[in-house]
Amino acid sequence: MEEKIIELKNISKSFGATRALSDVSFGIKKGSVHALIGENGAGKSTLMKILMGIHQPDQGEVVLAGEAVTVLDPVAALGMGLAIVFQEITMCGNLSVRENMFLGRELTRRGNLDIRAMRERTRAALDEVGLKLSPDQLVETLSVAQKQLVQIGRAILTEPRVLILDEPTSSLTRDGVDSLFRIVRRLHERGVTVLYISHKMEEIFEIADTATVLKDGKHVNTVAVESVGVDDLVAMMVGRELDRSKRRLECRAGGCLLEVQDLAGDGFAGVSLRVAAGEIVGIAGLVGSGRTELIETIFGVRPATAGRILLKGKEVTRSSVLGRIRAGMSLVPEDRQLEGLIFTMVLRENLTLPDLALGTLGRVAIDGRAQRERAGAALAKMRVTASSMEAEVDSLSGGNQQKIVIGKWLSLEPSLLILDEPTRGIDVGAKAEVHDFIKALADEGRACLVVSSELPEVLALADRIYVMHMGELKGEVSGESATEEQIMGIALAGGGQEVRLEA
Amino acid sequence: MPDNPSGGGAGKKRGALRSILAYREFSVFMILLLEMAVFYVIIEAKFGRGLYFIKLDNLMLILRYSSFYAIAAVGAAMIIISFGIDLSPGSVMALTSVVTGYFYINLDWPLFPSCLAGLGVGVCCGALASFMIVEIKLPAGLRERLPKRVEAPVSNFLAIQLPPFIATLGIMGIARGLAYIIMRGKTYIDLSEKIPRDQVILGYRYIDVLNFSPLVLMVVIALAFHWFMVRTRWGRQIHAVGGNETAARFSGVNVAGMKTIVYLTGAVLASVSGLILAVVMGQGQQSLALGYELDVIAAAVVGGASLTGGKGSVLGAVIGALIFGVLHNGLNQITGAPYYERFIVGLAVVVIVIIDQYTAKRQAKMM
Numbered sequence: 001m002e003e004k005i006i007e008l009k010n011i012s013k014s015f016g017a018t019r020a021l022s023d024v025s026f027g028i029k030k031g032s033v034h035a036l037i038g039e040n041g042a043g044k045s046t047l048m049k050i051l052m053g054i055h056q057p058d059q060g061e062v063v064l065a066g067e068a069v070t071v072l073d074p075v076a077a078l079g080m081g082l083a084i085v086f087q088e089i090t091m092c093g094n095l096s097v098r099e100n101m102f103l104g105r106e107l108t109r110r111g112n113l114d115i116r117a118m119r120e121r122t123r124a125a126l127d128e129v130g131l132k133l134s135p136d137q138l139v140e141t142l143s144v145a146q147k148q149l150v151q152i153g154r155a156i157l158t159e160p161r162v163l164i165l166d167e168p169t170s171s172l173t174r175d176g177v178d179s180l181f182r183i184v185r186r187l188h189e190r191g192v193t194v195l196y197i198s199h200k201m202e203e204i205f206e207i208a209d210t211a212t213v214l215k216d217g218k219h220v221n222t223v224a225v226e227s228v229g230v231d232d233l234v235a236m237m238v239g240r241e242l243d244r245s246k247r248r249l250e251c252r253a254g255g256c257l258l259e260v261q262d263l264a265g266d267g268f269a270g271v272s273l274r275v276a277a278g279e280i281v282g283i284a285g286l287v288g289s290g291r292t293e294l295i296e297t298i299f300g301v302r303p304a305t306a307g308r309i310l311l312k313g314k315e316v317t318r319s320s321v322l323g324r325i326r327a328g329m330s331l332v333p334e335d336r337q338l339e340g341l342i343f344t345m346v347l348r349e350n351l352t353l354p355d356l357a358l359g360t361l362g363r364v365a366i367d368g369r370a371q372r373e374r375a376g377a378a379l380a381k382m383r384v385t386a387s388s389m390e391a392e393v394d395s396l397s398g399g400n401q402q403k404i405v406i407g408k409w410l411s412l413e414p415s416l417l418i419l420d421e422p423t424r425g426i427d428v429g430a431k432a433e434v435h436d437f438i439k440a441l442a443d444e445g446r447a448c449l450v451v452s453s454e455l456p457e458v459l460a461l462a463d464r465i466y467v468m469h470m471g472e473l474k475g476e477v478s479g480e481s482a483t484e485e486q487i488m489g490i491a492l493a494g495g496g497q498e499v500r501l502e503a
Numbered sequence: 504m505p506d507n508p509s510g511g512g513a514g515k516k517r518g519a520l521r522s523i524l525a526y527r528e529f530s531v532f533m534i535l536l537l538e539m540a541v542f543y544v545i546i547e548a549k550f551g552r553g554l555y556f557i558k559l560d561n562l563m564l565i566l567r568y569s570s571f572y573a574i575a576a577v578g579a580a581m582i583i584i585s586f587g588i589d590l591s592p593g594s595v596m597a598l599t600s601v602v603t604g605y606f607y608i609n610l611d612w613p614l615f616p617s618c619l620a621g622l623g624v625g626v627c628c629g630a631l632a633s634f635m636i637v638e639i640k641l642p643a644g645l646r647e648r649l650p651k652r653v654e655a656p657v658s659n660f661l662a663i664q665l666p667p668f669i670a671t672l673g674i675m676g677i678a679r680g681l682a683y684i685i686m687r688g689k690t691y692i693d694l695s696e697k698i699p700r701d702q703v704i705l706g707y708r709y710i711d712v713l714n715f716s717p718l719v720l721m722v723v724i725a726l727a728f729h730w731f732m733v734r735t736r737w738g739r740q741i742h743a744v745g746g747n748e749t750a751a752r753f754s755g756v757n758v759a760g761m762k763t764i765v766y767l768t769g770a771v772l773a774s775v776s777g778l779i780l781a782v783v784m785g786q787g788q789q790s791l792a793l794g795y796e797l798d799v800i801a802a803a804v805v806g807g808a809s810l811t812g813g814k815g816s817v818l819g820a821v822i823g824a825l826i827f828g829v830l831h832n833g834l835n836q837i838t839g840a841p842y843y844e845r846f847i848v849g850l851a852v853v854v855i856v857i858i859d860q861y862t863a864k865r866q867a868k869m870m
Contacts, residue, residue, distance in 0.1 A: 357757070
């Protein structure tokens with residue numbers, strides 16, 4: 001079966017200044033199970049969205065079954081026999097399984113809804129995906145795994161030529177994964193082409209026959225799965241010029257500032273780590289490996305179900321967020337708009353909110369002058385470009401907003417600053433400033449815990465890097481000597497050869 | 504993208520004026536003055552009694568009438584700023600008046616303790632609201648000491664958070680229901696006959712003190728709570744919770760504590776209003792203040808409170824209540840006009856919120 005059902009030729013796509021895809025060309029054989037792999041931000045989702053008509057490519061063309069096509073919108077894509085199952089659940093919880101399956105494509109008979117026919121087809125689809133549910137059950141009562149299988153059933157109902165699955169197992173249980181593989185094999189037998197986006201190596205080796213690797217928006221290689229090993233794929237995904245800035249050579253052996261013992265919480269378990277004063281420790285891992293949950297539990301926003309957290313020798317496992325702040329912890333959260341900034345308050349108030357919570361700007365009444373001083377100092381130190389401290393938050397660029405989220409902790413002089421994806425979505429200049437800032441903090445004797453999906457960033461900043469995989473801390477590597485392949489190896493497959501585990 | 508600093512040397516004066524205008528309190532006050540001017544003109548033109556409208560006696564009447572709304576509107580403003588809502592003020596007022604009357608007349612308690620009992624209604628209703636709305640966690644020490652079989656269901660129960668709309672809707676029914684139950688069909692309790700009208704206290708007649716107290720209370724409460732919301736830590740943290748609860752939590756704000764403060768305060772202030780009704784008006788009645796909650800919320804919204812949270816003004820809410828008080832008083836002095844009151848109130852709220860959103864959009868565009 002050498003016939004190519006889809007051929008992508010020189011596809012390029014940019015979003016503003018970001019180049020999502022550059023000159024991507026490869027072919028997908030008809031009837032194959034074709035995996036698409038790459039790191040976060042490699043361009044996989046963008047490429048699929050182009051195929052489904054959600055985006056239009058800036059350059060290049062899509063050839064479907066030998067004909068060049070323009071997929072104008074998702075409805076057109078469906079008409080061409082393309083169906084996609086997204087990673088996120090996009091169904092209406094208040095409607096039943098049947099209603100969701102036929103949403104927008106209801107069957108009618110003489111002007112009325114043909115509920116009986118829809119119910120029958122739904123039952124058949126549920127059988128196919130291995131769900132023992134009633135078609136009338138409300139979707140909101142289903143588990144996430146079940147919802148995902150319903151979404152897959154919905155896509156299969158359209159009898160597509162090409163089924164695209166975007167990280168389908170991210171919310172599935174073990175049984176769900178088995179069901180999924182059964183579905184994929186059955187579709188394969190029927191001659192349906194399956195596009196499987198994933199970064200789970202085990203799955204790709206179990207189910208796919210071909211794999212395409214994308215990196216930084218470019219096509220790296222398309223190979224037959226049986227001809228490569230995990231390391232080869234990892235190397236293709238990751239190998240790039242490391243832009244290492246000058247490494248800090250001094251060994252900062254300060255006291256142990258943060259100690260986490262066997263911590264468990266929502267989405268992770270058995271995590272033990274240490275951060276010493278003056279150290280920058282990175283936490284690497286794929287999205288969904290539990291990193292954000294871990295640091296939110298360390299900070300106190302999420303409850304711990306087991307384990308202990310000690311800051312400067314003092315146990316803070318039971319403390320409130322405010323208690324931990326008082327003990328010297330600070331957190332720059334992952335999503336600055338949702339978790340870091342208050343848009344109804346001006347910069348001055350955003351910058352001094354922790355002070356207000358602690359009471360360091362006055363026990364009852366706020367010392368206005370002190371507040372303005374602190375806000376001004378933070379703006380200056382972070383080099384924020386804003387008209388004044390009375391400006392509204394939404395007048396700032398993303399990079400400046402991020403500086404505000406970081407800056408509000410400055411006056412507290414925290415011993416431990418935890419940062420979750422601190423340079424996500426900000427321009428190169430601001431990014432460099434944030435990096436300098438983190439290094440300066442470490443030089444002062446404070447400690448930084450940095451979660452980042454950007455390996456170059458982690459490698460450039462960190463003295464030590466912990467790597468998480470599926471909710472567990474699977475490895476610890478030295479920031480000096482580690483390579484991206486090493487880290488990705490642990491992050492993807494949970495354990496690699498060249499890992500030095502420190503007790 | 505560097506932002507250009509606004510204004511320059513010459514623009515400073517206009518900048519100062521614009522910043523005063525930016526204060527919601529100022530613009531609402533202007534609306535109040537404008538409203539009074541309009542009524543003066545109409546009443547003078549149609550009935551030649553314009554001066555009466557402006558006279559002190561009438562103004563005192565307006566102030567006294569408005570004070571019931573105004574005091575409760577302070578609480579409503581605080582709750583709305585925290586991104587909550589309270590549907591119970593009217594019921595709390597009614598129950599307070601009934602309870603106060605019951606203790607004072609039926610149980611023949613002295614006045615002051617009866618008033619305390621009445622305020623107790625506010626405290627209880629506020630506590631109940633907080634209990635339902637706020638996420639309660641068992642203290643860690645206690646959590647460990649309890650056996651798992653007991654701890655789990657108790658923790659799960661305490662952690663339940665009802666939407667404020669539902670919780671206060673429930674209290675609205677429960678409080679007024681209790682008032683009806685206590686009254687058992689009697690129309691009202693008359694407190695006025697027991698109040699020593701002519702007794703002299705601090706050189707003034709009791710009755711004069713009582714008539715003057717609503718105004719004094721309104722002014723004191725307005726200023727005190729405005730200061731609280733604008734200049735104290737907790738007031739600003741309440742604004743933060745309303746603006747973005749998650750971000751506030753991530754900054755160390757005790758979100759549960761702030762919510763408890765606003766719901767307790769809201770209920771106690773409504774109770775104060777009920778107390779005024781009972782003692783000054785002399786009536787404890789279960790059907791008092793029916794539908795008040797919407798007027799109170801309307802006053803807060805006119806005063807600048809945004810239902811999306813994080814924005815609002817206590818002083819503005821009080822002025823908003825005065826605007827509606829002037830409206831009520833003015834319309835009653837024009838024959839055939841009182842029917843228009845609800846219509847104008849509804850219209851005013853919608854128009855003002857539209858203007859709010861429009862100016863907010865224009866401001867955002869200019870950035």
